[in-house]
Amino acid sequence: xxxxxxxxxxxxxxxxxxxxxxxxxxxxxxxxxxxxxxxxxxxxxxxxxxxxxxxxxxxxxxxxxxxxxxxxxxxxxxxxxxxxxxxxxxxxxxxxxxxxxxxxxxxxxxxxxxxxxx
Numbered sequence: 001x002x003x004x005x006x007x008x009x010x011x012x013x014x015x016x017x018x019x020x021x022x023x024x025x026x027x028x029x030x031x032x033x034x035x036x037x038x039x040x041x042x043x044x045x046x047x048x049x050x051x052x053x054x055x056x057x058x059x060x061x062x063x064x065x066x067x068x069x070x071x072x073x074x075x076x077x078x079x080x081x082x083x084x085x086x087x088x089x090x091x092x093x094x095x096x097x098x099x100x101x102x103x104x105x106x107x108x109x110x111x112x113x114x115x116x117x118x
Contacts, residue, residue, distance in 0.1 A: 012075045016075070019046045022048070023049060024050070030069070034070055034097065044093065045097065074091060074094055
């Protein structure tokens with residue numbers, strides 16, 4: 001997302017919804033399903049480029065082929081400080097998205113394949 005001058009990975013705003021990361025540590029099919037579910041449920045989401053390794057085990061899980069991973073985060077300000085700030089709508093949206101995504105993936109007969117297509 002290079003539409004933000006000086007923000008090559010995209011701008012994230014408080015109150016604009018949870019953040020879906022797109023990068024090497026995420027399964028692109030699962031990301032697409034998450035975006036579909038968010039749209040169907042009326043949950044606003046923000047998309048952010050994650051061009052480098054994430055600060056978690058997602059890259060290793062993807063490389064090993066042992067799990068489909070999704071980067072879903074909350075926009076916050078002043079992280080790791082006594083004054084960390086988040087927006088309540090983003091928290092609620094993330095919870096609703098996780099629940100709806102779990103229902104979609106767990107539906108009977110919804111044999112979603114998250115194997116990367118090459």
